[in-house]
Amino acid sequence: MSGAHWALIGLLAMAAVAIRVAGLIAGGRLRASRHAWVLDDLPGLIVVSLVASSLVGQPPVTWIAAGAALGIAILTNHVIVTxxxxxxxxxxLGWLGM
Structure with missing residues (x-):
């Protein structure tokens, strides 16, 4: 590998470390601020956004199964059962031919 390759690898490594340090600093400041309550709901919001974005454009059978899973989640509050x-x-539903 040439010197340019090593320079690029070094630059990318420094950028990766800088991103992580910036995240630690921002997270520490956020925890100490009046907006710390946002962190309590963040994991659930991330899951909801991932599920919602994955359901876009799916057939009705997927939406029905997701609705059934949502109902079970509300009743049991248990991830594995859901x-x-x-x-x-x-x-x-697939076995029934839907």
Whole structure:
């Protein structure tokens, strides 16, 4: 590898470290601010955004299975039971030919 390759690798490594340090500094400041309550709801918001973006453009059978999983999640508040119910609903609807 040439010197330019090593320079690029070094630059990218420094950028990666800088991003992590900036995240630590920003996270520390956010925890100490009046907006710290946002961090409590952040994991749930991330999951909801991932699920919502993955459902866009999916067929109705996927939406029905997601609705069944949501209902189970509300009733049980148990992640594993919710996942099993969602997969079972999707498989069952597929077996019924939907």
């Amino acid at each position: 996942m099993v119910a969602g997969v079972a609903a999707y498989a069952g």
